[in-house]
Amino acid sequence: MELACSGRETLAAGLQRLGLEVTPSAGNFLLVRVGHAAGVYDALLRRGLIVRPLAGYELPEHLRITIGTPEQNTRLLRELPAALRSCIP
Numbered sequence: 001m002e003l004a005c006s007g008r009e010t011l012a013a014g015l016q017r018l019g020l021e022v023t024p025s026a027g028n029f030l031l032v033r034v035g036h037a038a039g040v041y042d043a044l045l046r047r048g049l050i051v052r053p054l055a056g057y058e059l060p061e062h063l064r065i066t067i068g069t070p071e072q073n074t075r076l077l078r079e080l081p082a083a084l085r086s087c088i089p
Contacts, residue, residue, distance in 0.1 A: 007067045014077040015065075018084070029066045036087040037063050043083035049076055 012022045012030055021033040034040045037060060041053040052064040067073065 007070065007073055010070070011065070011067055011073045011077070014073070015080075018077070018081060029064050031059075032063050032065055033061050034063055034084060035061055037061050039087035040080075040083050043086045044076075044079065047079045047083065049079055051076075 008025060008028070008030065012025075015022050015030065015032055023031040023033075025031065031054075037053045038055060041051055041063060044051055051066075054060075054062045054064055065076065068076070
């Protein structure tokens with residue numbers, strides 16, 4: 001439980017440093033506003049990272065990102081900027 005809490009806090013802080021809006025969470029995932037979520041989802045998937053787009057929940061600009069291991073969280077934070085840039089019109 002403690003690892004999940006610290007992972008959630010670390011990941012949320014990293015996402016916020018990227019300028020992303022992160023909805024407060026007590027669960028094992030974060031709701032993150034990334035803009036063109038379908039495009040970011042596709043870009044991350046091509047990099048081997050699986051997140052969940054939420055357009056089906058009427059949140060087309062958001063992704064659900066599950067808290068992973070410290071290594072997985074670090075990899076997501078490393079790969080996400082390129083995925084975001086690939087979706088800028």
